Amino acid sequence: MEKEQSASMEDYLEAIALLSERNNEVRVTEISRTLGVKKPSVTSALTKLAQGGLLKHERYGQAKLTTKGQRIAQDVFHRHETLRHFLTEILKVDPKVATNDACKMEHTVSPATLEKLAKFVEFVLNRPQGEPDWLKNFSYYFENDEFPSECVTRCQRETSQKE
Amino acid sequence: MEKEQSASMEDYLEAIALLSERNNEVRVTEISRTLGVKKPSVTSALTKLAQGGLLKHERYGQAKLTTKGQRIAQDVFHRHETLRHFLTEILKVDPKVATNDACKMEHTVSPATLEKLAKFVEFVLNRPQGEPDWLKNFSYYFENDEFPSECVTRCQRETSQKE
DNA sequence: ATAAGTTGTTAGGCTGGTCTAACATTATAC
DNA sequence: GTATAATGTTAGACCAGCCTAACAACTTAT
Structure with missing residues (x-):
């Protein structure tokens, strides 16, 4: 029963979660800067996400994720981190490239693959004998x-x- | 100087290359079936790709990749196969899921990561001691x-x- | 060689996501 | 407390990529 979010909307959710974690203030301008889109794009995204019940957004005011929105954002972030971790720790991909790739792949990787990936990293790095x-x-x-x-x-x- | 293709266009190129390899006849209907889009979408994609110099397409006739188009299709396919290979051979992801994931990730993975990935599979499976x-x-x-x-x-x- | 079926194209609409330009609101500075 | 700057919104355009409906061209069977 979970409304599938587009890659773009997932990016907004993720960015908002991130910003609210360290700023406690989520402003349109910042989201705009973070994602590299213009402010009107942010406003319209917020409106849309608010309609979907993923966040609260009062005109000229703050944006705040709902529980549901937070859950999705978390999930996206988890995918992001799993991918990034794999890329940097196992493949030794350059950190910047890894982050970048994770940002894009996080929207397309399936749950099954993600789970395998996470377990693989865990398996390789956390085994009794160490790396x-x-x-x-x-x-x-x-x-x-x-x-x-x-x-x-x-x-x-x-x-x-x-x- | 390489025109970046969208995920969608890459899919068309890849499908066309595949079909022409085993059928030697590339028809709109087949592309349509392969990619799960309606025929008018195919026609318009072909027109666009033809304008970009990636294939020749005569009205009501065949589509044939140019050298340039073939090169791109090859590249996409290579990305696809590298990902699929990694997913099935290393992570032991279910083949269908792996193919599916590869289909989506092939459009976003960076060259650097792809190279690492390919080498990793090679490293793990082709080493002197075997798997x-x-x-x-x-x-x-x-x-x-x-x-x-x-x-x-x-x-x-x-x-x-x-x- | 013409009718029926298949295949391909055109026209035009819709959606998601972006943008610019112009305007509205809020915050800051004096 | 009003002017200025910063921030946010609205309106409206644009583009890619898909769709349906209607039409056009090819193919095949008789």
Whole structure:
């Protein structure tokens, strides 16, 4: 029974949640700056979200998420963070790029995939032995396009096909 | 100097490339079926893509990608496959879900992330020792929310915090 | 070779999300 | 307390991408 939100509306909700967390004052201008859209766009988005029961917005006044709105914003943010975390911690993608990508992918990733992703990060980083060696080897592999030497010498037969 | 394509246009290009590969005949009706849009939408998309120099399309006739169009379609498909591959082979996401997610994420993933992703799959699956054990452990972890017993017994101290 | 069916196009409408220009309201400064 | 600046809203345009309804062109069967 959950009204699906568009990518754009999800962005507004997320931004509002973020701003209200650290400013406690959510102003049109700030949302506008945050999302890189003009103020009239914000006003119309707020109106729409208010109609959907996701926030309260009094003319010339503040915007405040309802419980429902907050829940959705949380959810979006959770997707964002899961993706970002995976990208930075596992793939070692540049933080800025990762944040950027997360911002876009957060709107399209399915719940099933997201869950797997979250568990995967958890699995890799929180296991009893700590961050596994192979993850460090990945960075080497990425740079040099071959497995690090300890790894190669152990299984020379299979890898030495380039000589 | 590369004209950025919208997600929608990328989908058209990808579908056309796919169809022309196995049918050698690309008809409006088929594109329509493939993408789940009505025929007039296809016609207008074709017109637009033709104007952009990405395909040739004669009235009531065939659509054929230009070299440029083919290159873009290839690129989209490559993104799609990289994502799908990662989702199915590493995360063990259900194939249908994976394909679906890939279809949407392919339009938003950055080149940097995509490269990392591709290399990661390659790194994990093509290493000299073959598919690593930890990947099997991940499935177990996902199902049971704890590390498999061989793993736990080795480092009991850290994990037994739930008793 | 013409009628029937299939395929493709045109015309025009709708929606979501953006923008600019102009106006309204609130806040600040003096 | 009024002028000025900052902030927010309204009105209206635009664009992409989809749709339906109606029409046009091709294909096929007889």
